[in-house]
Amino acid sequence: MHTISSGLLVPAIAILLLLLAVSVIELGGLLVEVLTERRKRKVNVPELVEFFQGKDAGAIMSGIESSGLFRRQKAALGELIKHGSLPAASLQALARKLLAGEELHYARITNRTDLVARLGPMLGLMATLIPLGPGMIALGQGDTKTLAESLLTAFDATVTGLAAAGVAYAVSRLRKRWYEGYLSSLEALMESLLEVFARERRIEEQ
Template identity: 40%
Template structure:
Protein backbone atom coordinates (compact mmCIF):
# COMPACT_ATOMS: atom_id res chain seq x y z
CA UNK A 1 0.00 0.00 0.00
CA UNK A 2 1.42 3.37 -0.95
CA UNK A 3 1.83 6.23 1.50
CA UNK A 4 -0.65 9.10 1.30
CA UNK A 5 1.76 11.73 -0.01
CA UNK A 6 2.38 13.01 -3.53
CA UNK A 7 4.53 10.52 -5.36
CA UNK A 8 4.12 7.98 -2.57
CA UNK A 9 3.29 5.14 -4.94
CA UNK A 10 6.41 5.83 -6.98
CA UNK A 11 8.61 5.98 -3.87
CA UNK A 12 7.30 2.79 -2.33
CA UNK A 13 7.48 1.04 -5.68
CA UNK A 14 11.09 2.14 -6.13
CA UNK A 15 12.03 0.91 -2.66
CA UNK A 16 10.33 -2.41 -3.37
CA UNK A 17 12.27 -2.84 -6.62
CA UNK A 18 15.54 -1.96 -4.90
CA UNK A 19 14.97 -4.33 -1.99
CA UNK A 20 13.90 -7.22 -4.19
CA UNK A 21 16.83 -6.65 -6.56
CA UNK A 22 19.16 -7.31 -3.62
CA UNK A 23 17.86 -10.86 -3.18
CA UNK A 24 20.23 -12.54 -5.65
CA UNK A 25 23.37 -10.59 -4.56
CA UNK A 26 22.65 -11.38 -0.90
CA UNK A 27 22.17 -15.09 -1.64
CA UNK A 28 25.33 -15.23 -3.76
CA UNK A 29 27.42 -13.49 -1.11
CA UNK A 30 26.04 -15.78 1.59
CA UNK A 31 27.04 -18.81 -0.47
CA UNK A 32 30.53 -17.36 -0.92
CA UNK A 33 30.73 -16.73 2.83
CA UNK A 34 29.76 -20.36 3.54
CA UNK A 35 32.50 -21.62 1.22
CA UNK A 36 35.09 -19.30 2.76
CA UNK A 37 34.02 -20.35 6.27
CA UNK A 38 34.41 -24.05 5.45
CA UNK A 39 37.82 -23.46 3.85
CA UNK A 40 38.88 -21.38 6.85
CA UNK A 41 37.77 -24.14 9.22
CA UNK A 42 39.90 -26.62 7.30
CA UNK A 43 42.80 -24.17 7.40
CA UNK A 44 42.62 -23.69 11.17
CA UNK A 45 42.49 -27.47 11.71
CA UNK A 46 45.55 -27.89 9.50
CA UNK A 47 47.29 -25.03 11.30
CA UNK A 48 46.54 -26.60 14.68
CA UNK A 49 48.07 -29.95 13.69
CA UNK A 50 51.19 -28.39 12.16
CA UNK A 51 51.90 -25.42 14.44
CA UNK A 52 54.87 -25.61 16.76
CA UNK A 53 53.79 -25.28 20.38
CA UNK A 54 56.43 -23.36 22.34
CA UNK A 55 56.24 -23.66 26.16
CA UNK A 56 57.14 -20.67 28.32
CA UNK A 57 60.11 -22.60 29.67
CA UNK A 58 61.55 -22.97 26.18
CA UNK A 59 61.41 -19.21 25.59
CA UNK A 60 62.93 -18.55 29.02
CA UNK A 61 65.82 -20.96 28.44
CA UNK A 62 66.42 -19.55 24.98
CA UNK A 63 66.69 -16.02 26.37
CA UNK A 64 69.33 -17.21 28.85
CA UNK A 65 71.25 -18.95 26.05
CA UNK A 66 71.10 -15.85 23.88
CA UNK A 67 72.41 -13.70 26.72
CA UNK A 68 75.32 -16.08 27.40
CA UNK A 69 76.41 -16.57 23.77
CA UNK A 70 80.18 -16.18 23.33
CA UNK A 71 79.96 -14.74 19.82
CA UNK A 72 77.55 -13.69 17.12
CA UNK A 73 78.16 -16.96 15.28
CA UNK A 74 77.24 -18.90 18.42
CA UNK A 75 74.17 -16.71 18.79
CA UNK A 76 73.06 -17.62 15.28
CA UNK A 77 73.68 -21.29 16.02
CA UNK A 78 71.56 -21.05 19.17
CA UNK A 79 68.73 -19.45 17.21
CA UNK A 80 68.95 -22.02 14.42
CA UNK A 81 68.79 -24.97 16.83
CA UNK A 82 66.00 -23.48 18.95
CA UNK A 83 62.61 -25.23 19.02
CA UNK A 84 60.65 -22.23 17.76
CA UNK A 85 58.76 -21.56 14.49
CA UNK A 86 60.85 -20.96 11.38
CA UNK A 87 59.35 -17.51 10.92
CA UNK A 88 60.66 -16.49 14.35
CA UNK A 89 64.08 -17.93 13.55
CA UNK A 90 64.17 -15.87 10.36
CA UNK A 91 63.46 -12.63 12.21
CA UNK A 92 65.94 -13.34 15.01
CA UNK A 93 68.66 -14.40 12.58
CA UNK A 94 68.21 -11.21 10.57
CA UNK A 95 68.58 -9.13 13.72
CA UNK A 96 71.67 -11.14 14.70
CA UNK A 97 73.15 -10.49 11.25
CA UNK A 98 72.86 -6.70 11.62
CA UNK A 99 76.30 -6.16 13.15
CA UNK A 100 77.11 -3.56 10.48
CA UNK A 101 74.33 -1.28 11.78
CA UNK A 102 74.50 1.10 14.72
CA UNK A 103 72.21 0.61 17.71
CA UNK A 104 69.45 2.94 16.52
CA UNK A 105 69.31 1.43 13.04
CA UNK A 106 69.34 -2.07 14.48
CA UNK A 107 66.43 -1.24 16.76
CA UNK A 108 64.54 0.23 13.81
CA UNK A 109 65.17 -2.96 11.82
CA UNK A 110 63.99 -5.17 14.68
CA UNK A 111 60.87 -3.08 15.16
CA UNK A 112 60.06 -3.23 11.46
CA UNK A 113 60.53 -7.00 11.30
CA UNK A 114 58.23 -7.55 14.27
CA UNK A 115 55.65 -5.14 12.82
CA UNK A 116 55.72 -7.10 9.57
CA UNK A 117 54.88 -10.29 11.48
CA UNK A 118 52.03 -8.43 13.18
CA UNK A 119 50.72 -7.29 9.79
CA UNK A 120 50.71 -10.89 8.56
CA UNK A 121 48.69 -12.09 11.54
CA UNK A 122 46.29 -9.15 11.23
CA UNK A 123 45.74 -9.99 7.57
CA UNK A 124 44.93 -13.59 8.47
CA UNK A 125 42.45 -12.52 11.15
CA UNK A 126 40.85 -9.86 8.97
CA UNK A 127 38.96 -12.37 6.82
CA UNK A 128 37.19 -14.01 9.76
CA UNK A 129 36.53 -10.63 11.37
CA UNK A 130 34.74 -9.45 8.23
CA UNK A 131 32.58 -12.57 8.03
CA UNK A 132 31.79 -12.34 11.75
CA UNK A 133 30.28 -8.89 11.17
CA UNK A 134 28.90 -9.23 7.64
CA UNK A 135 27.46 -12.76 7.88
CA UNK A 136 24.66 -12.03 10.40
CA UNK A 137 23.89 -8.73 8.64
CA UNK A 138 23.40 -10.46 5.30
CA UNK A 139 21.41 -13.18 7.05
CA UNK A 140 19.08 -10.51 8.42
CA UNK A 141 18.76 -8.93 4.98
CA UNK A 142 17.98 -12.33 3.52
CA UNK A 143 15.30 -12.71 6.17
CA UNK A 144 13.59 -9.39 5.64
CA UNK A 145 13.71 -9.15 1.84
CA UNK A 146 11.41 -12.16 1.15
CA UNK A 147 9.01 -11.09 3.88
CA UNK A 148 7.56 -8.31 1.68
CA UNK A 149 6.34 -10.62 -1.09
CA UNK A 150 5.41 -13.20 1.54
CA UNK A 151 3.12 -10.83 3.40
CA UNK A 152 1.65 -9.62 0.13
CA UNK A 153 0.98 -13.24 -0.82
CA UNK A 154 -0.64 -13.84 2.57
CA UNK A 155 -3.01 -10.94 1.92
CA UNK A 156 -3.91 -12.47 -1.43
CA UNK A 157 -4.40 -15.92 0.07
CA UNK A 158 -1.38 -17.40 -1.76
CA UNK A 159 -0.09 -19.79 0.89
CA UNK A 160 2.50 -21.43 -1.38
CA UNK A 161 4.32 -18.14 -2.07
CA UNK A 162 4.21 -17.32 1.64
CA UNK A 163 5.74 -20.70 2.50
CA UNK A 164 8.53 -20.23 -0.07
CA UNK A 165 9.30 -16.75 1.28
CA UNK A 166 9.43 -17.97 4.87
CA UNK A 167 11.67 -20.91 3.91
CA UNK A 168 14.10 -18.57 2.15
CA UNK A 169 14.01 -16.18 5.11
CA UNK A 170 14.82 -18.91 7.65
CA UNK A 171 17.55 -20.46 5.48
CA UNK A 172 19.39 -17.18 4.99
CA UNK A 173 19.15 -16.43 8.71
CA UNK A 174 20.66 -19.79 9.63
CA UNK A 175 23.45 -19.49 7.06
CA UNK A 176 24.34 -15.92 8.00
CA UNK A 177 24.34 -16.45 11.76
CA UNK A 178 26.03 -19.85 11.50
CA UNK A 179 28.87 -18.53 9.32
CA UNK A 180 29.35 -15.54 11.60
CA UNK A 181 29.45 -17.72 14.72
CA UNK A 182 31.90 -20.18 13.15
CA UNK A 183 34.26 -17.42 12.03
CA UNK A 184 33.99 -15.74 15.43
CA UNK A 185 35.20 -18.93 17.14
CA UNK A 186 37.96 -19.41 14.56
CA UNK A 187 39.05 -15.80 14.97
CA UNK A 188 39.20 -16.15 18.76
CA UNK A 189 41.28 -19.32 18.53
CA UNK A 190 43.70 -17.84 16.03
CA UNK A 191 43.92 -14.59 17.97
CA UNK A 192 45.10 -16.52 21.03
CA UNK A 193 47.72 -18.35 18.98
CA UNK A 194 49.00 -15.21 17.30
CA UNK A 195 49.08 -13.17 20.52
CA UNK A 196 51.29 -15.84 22.07
CA UNK A 197 53.42 -16.02 18.92
CA UNK A 198 53.98 -12.25 18.83
CA UNK A 199 54.63 -12.10 22.57
CA UNK A 200 57.35 -14.75 22.25
CA UNK A 201 58.81 -13.04 19.20
CA UNK A 202 58.87 -9.67 20.97
CA UNK A 203 60.68 -11.12 24.00
CA UNK A 204 63.20 -13.03 21.91
CA UNK A 205 63.89 -10.13 19.55
CA UNK A 206 64.53 -7.87 22.56
CA UNK A 207 67.00 -10.43 23.92
CA UNK A 208 68.86 -10.65 20.60
CA UNK A 209 68.77 -6.88 20.23
CA UNK A 210 70.24 -6.34 23.72
CA UNK A 211 73.00 -8.84 22.97
CA UNK A 212 73.87 -7.19 19.67
CA UNK A 213 73.89 -3.71 21.20
CA UNK A 214 76.49 -4.86 23.75
CA UNK A 215 78.87 -6.05 21.05
Protein backbone atom coordinates in the same frame (compact mmCIF):
# COMPACT_ATOMS: atom_id res chain seq x y z
CA MET B 1 11.50 0.54 -3.84
CA HIS B 2 10.16 -3.00 -3.74
CA THR B 3 11.82 -3.76 -7.07
CA ILE B 4 15.18 -2.57 -5.75
CA SER B 5 14.94 -4.61 -2.55
CA SER B 6 13.82 -7.71 -4.46
CA GLY B 7 16.76 -7.30 -6.81
CA LEU B 8 19.14 -7.39 -3.84
CA LEU B 9 17.97 -10.84 -2.72
CA VAL B 10 20.02 -12.91 -5.17
CA PRO B 11 23.27 -10.93 -4.62
CA ALA B 12 22.77 -11.13 -0.85
CA ILE B 13 22.29 -14.90 -0.95
CA ALA B 14 25.27 -15.31 -3.30
CA ILE B 15 27.50 -13.31 -0.95
CA LEU B 16 26.18 -15.30 2.01
CA LEU B 17 27.18 -18.55 0.32
CA LEU B 18 30.59 -17.04 -0.45
CA LEU B 19 31.05 -16.03 3.19
CA LEU B 20 30.08 -19.51 4.31
CA ALA B 21 32.63 -21.00 1.92
CA VAL B 22 35.31 -18.62 3.22
CA SER B 23 34.55 -19.55 6.82
CA VAL B 24 34.80 -23.27 6.00
CA ILE B 25 38.10 -22.71 4.17
CA GLU B 26 39.47 -20.70 7.10
CA LEU B 27 38.39 -23.45 9.50
CA GLY B 28 40.24 -25.97 7.35
CA GLY B 29 43.28 -23.70 7.34
CA LEU B 30 43.11 -23.51 11.12
CA LEU B 31 43.09 -27.30 11.41
CA VAL B 32 46.06 -27.55 9.03
CA GLU B 33 47.89 -24.94 11.10
CA VAL B 34 47.26 -26.95 14.26
CA LEU B 35 48.43 -30.23 12.73
CA THR B 36 51.47 -28.93 10.86
CA GLU B 37 52.85 -26.05 12.94
CA ARG B 38 51.39 -25.77 16.41
CA ARG B 39 51.19 -29.41 17.37
CA LYS B 40 53.87 -30.26 19.95
CA ARG B 41 55.49 -26.83 19.49
CA LYS B 42 56.40 -25.52 22.92
CA VAL B 43 59.24 -23.09 23.45
CA ASN B 44 60.53 -22.00 26.84
CA VAL B 45 61.28 -18.35 26.12
CA PRO B 46 63.16 -17.65 29.40
CA GLU B 47 65.47 -20.60 28.72
CA LEU B 48 66.12 -19.39 25.18
CA VAL B 49 66.83 -15.86 26.43
CA GLU B 50 69.29 -17.31 28.94
CA PHE B 51 70.90 -19.33 26.15
CA PHE B 52 71.60 -16.13 24.20
CA GLN B 53 73.77 -14.71 26.96
CA GLY B 54 77.48 -14.84 26.24
CA LYS B 55 77.05 -16.51 22.83
CA ASP B 56 78.26 -15.22 19.49
CA ALA B 57 75.96 -14.71 16.50
CA GLY B 58 76.70 -18.14 15.02
CA ALA B 59 75.93 -20.01 18.24
CA ILE B 60 72.75 -18.01 18.78
CA MET B 61 71.58 -18.72 15.23
CA SER B 62 72.26 -22.43 15.67
CA GLY B 63 70.27 -22.43 18.91
CA ILE B 64 67.37 -20.67 17.22
CA GLU B 65 67.34 -23.10 14.30
CA SER B 66 67.31 -26.11 16.62
CA SER B 67 64.61 -24.64 18.87
CA GLY B 68 60.88 -25.21 18.60
CA LEU B 69 60.21 -21.72 17.31
CA PHE B 70 57.94 -21.30 14.32
CA ARG B 71 59.40 -20.74 10.88
CA ARG B 72 58.48 -17.05 10.76
CA GLN B 73 59.95 -16.48 14.22
CA LYS B 74 63.23 -18.04 13.14
CA ALA B 75 63.30 -15.97 9.96
CA ALA B 76 62.68 -12.68 11.81
CA LEU B 77 65.31 -13.42 14.45
CA GLY B 78 67.75 -14.56 11.76
CA GLU B 79 67.29 -11.28 9.91
CA LEU B 80 68.06 -9.36 13.10
CA ILE B 81 71.17 -11.46 13.80
CA LYS B 82 72.39 -11.04 10.22
CA HIS B 83 72.45 -7.27 10.71
CA GLY B 84 73.83 -7.41 14.24
CA SER B 85 76.79 -5.19 13.29
CA LEU B 86 74.53 -2.19 12.66
CA PRO B 87 74.62 0.76 15.08
CA ALA B 88 72.37 0.36 18.10
CA ALA B 89 69.74 2.84 16.88
CA SER B 90 69.57 1.25 13.43
CA LEU B 91 69.34 -2.23 14.94
CA GLN B 92 66.46 -1.17 17.17
CA ALA B 93 64.70 0.36 14.17
CA LEU B 94 65.16 -2.89 12.26
CA ALA B 95 63.75 -4.89 15.17
CA ARG B 96 60.69 -2.62 15.28
CA LYS B 97 60.22 -2.98 11.53
CA LEU B 98 60.47 -6.77 11.67
CA LEU B 99 58.01 -6.95 14.56
CA ALA B 100 55.60 -4.57 12.80
CA GLY B 101 55.83 -6.72 9.67
CA GLU B 102 54.85 -9.79 11.66
CA GLU B 103 51.95 -7.93 13.26
CA LEU B 104 50.72 -6.82 9.83
CA HIS B 105 51.05 -10.34 8.43
CA TYR B 106 48.87 -11.86 11.14
CA ALA B 107 46.44 -8.94 11.14
CA ARG B 108 45.77 -9.67 7.47
CA ILE B 109 44.99 -13.28 8.31
CA THR B 110 42.55 -12.45 11.11
CA ASN B 111 40.97 -9.59 9.14
CA ARG B 112 39.46 -12.10 6.71
CA THR B 113 37.52 -13.93 9.39
CA ASP B 114 36.73 -10.68 11.21
CA LEU B 115 35.09 -9.41 8.02
CA VAL B 116 33.03 -12.59 7.65
CA ALA B 117 31.96 -12.37 11.30
CA ARG B 118 30.70 -8.82 10.74
CA LEU B 119 29.10 -9.21 7.33
CA GLY B 120 27.46 -12.61 7.92
CA PRO B 121 24.70 -11.43 10.30
CA MET B 122 24.05 -8.24 8.30
CA LEU B 123 23.62 -10.03 4.99
CA GLY B 124 21.69 -12.80 6.70
CA LEU B 125 19.26 -10.22 8.07
CA MET B 126 18.96 -8.56 4.67
CA ALA B 127 18.25 -11.87 2.94
CA THR B 128 15.76 -12.67 5.70
CA LEU B 129 13.74 -9.46 5.46
CA ILE B 130 13.55 -9.21 1.67
CA PRO B 131 11.44 -12.39 1.14
CA LEU B 132 9.09 -11.46 3.98
CA GLY B 133 7.52 -8.68 1.88
CA PRO B 134 6.21 -11.01 -0.83
CA GLY B 135 5.37 -13.51 1.91
CA MET B 136 3.11 -11.03 3.69
CA ILE B 137 1.41 -10.16 0.40
CA ALA B 138 0.89 -13.87 -0.27
CA LEU B 139 -0.56 -14.30 3.22
CA GLY B 140 -3.10 -11.55 2.52
CA GLN B 141 -4.09 -13.30 -0.71
CA GLY B 142 -4.32 -16.72 0.92
CA ASP B 143 -1.37 -18.07 -1.10
CA THR B 144 0.17 -20.34 1.52
CA LYS B 145 2.60 -21.93 -0.95
CA THR B 146 4.31 -18.62 -1.75
CA LEU B 147 4.27 -17.73 1.95
CA ALA B 148 5.98 -21.01 2.85
CA GLU B 149 8.64 -20.53 0.17
CA SER B 150 9.32 -16.99 1.37
CA LEU B 151 9.65 -18.10 4.99
CA LEU B 152 11.91 -20.98 4.01
CA THR B 153 14.21 -18.62 2.11
CA ALA B 154 14.24 -16.22 5.05
CA PHE B 155 15.09 -18.91 7.61
CA ASP B 156 17.77 -20.43 5.38
CA ALA B 157 19.41 -17.03 4.97
CA THR B 158 19.39 -16.45 8.72
CA VAL B 159 20.97 -19.82 9.47
CA THR B 160 23.59 -19.40 6.74
CA GLY B 161 24.60 -15.93 7.93
CA LEU B 162 24.82 -16.96 11.58
CA ALA B 163 26.73 -20.15 10.77
CA ALA B 164 29.31 -18.28 8.68
CA ALA B 165 29.69 -15.58 11.33
CA GLY B 166 29.92 -18.08 14.20
CA VAL B 167 32.65 -20.16 12.57
CA ALA B 168 34.59 -17.06 11.50
CA TYR B 169 34.34 -15.53 14.98
CA ALA B 170 35.64 -18.69 16.65
CA VAL B 171 38.54 -18.96 14.19
CA SER B 172 39.43 -15.28 14.69
CA ARG B 173 39.39 -15.53 18.48
CA LEU B 174 41.59 -18.62 18.54
CA ARG B 175 44.06 -17.25 16.01
CA LYS B 176 44.32 -13.88 17.76
CA ARG B 177 45.14 -15.62 21.02
CA TRP B 178 47.84 -17.66 19.29
CA TYR B 179 49.29 -14.69 17.43
CA GLU B 180 49.37 -12.46 20.51
CA GLY B 181 51.47 -15.09 22.28
CA TYR B 182 53.64 -15.47 19.20
CA LEU B 183 54.32 -11.74 18.93
CA SER B 184 54.93 -11.42 22.66
CA SER B 185 57.55 -14.19 22.53
CA LEU B 186 59.15 -12.70 19.42
CA GLU B 187 59.37 -9.26 21.03
CA ALA B 188 61.00 -10.70 24.16
CA LEU B 189 63.56 -12.61 22.10
CA MET B 190 64.36 -9.56 19.97
CA GLU B 191 64.88 -7.39 23.03
CA SER B 192 67.20 -10.04 24.45
CA LEU B 193 69.21 -10.10 21.22
CA LEU B 194 69.49 -6.31 21.24
CA GLU B 195 70.86 -6.46 24.78
CA VAL B 196 73.37 -9.15 23.80
CA PHE B 197 74.58 -7.13 20.80
CA ALA B 198 74.83 -3.96 22.91
CA ARG B 199 76.87 -5.79 25.54
CA GLU B 200 79.22 -7.20 22.91
CA ARG B 201 79.66 -3.73 21.42
CA ARG B 202 80.59 -2.27 24.83
CA ILE B 203 83.13 -5.05 25.41
CA GLU B 204 84.73 -4.42 22.02
CA GLU B 205 85.01 -0.71 22.75
CA GLN B 206 86.85 -1.29 26.02
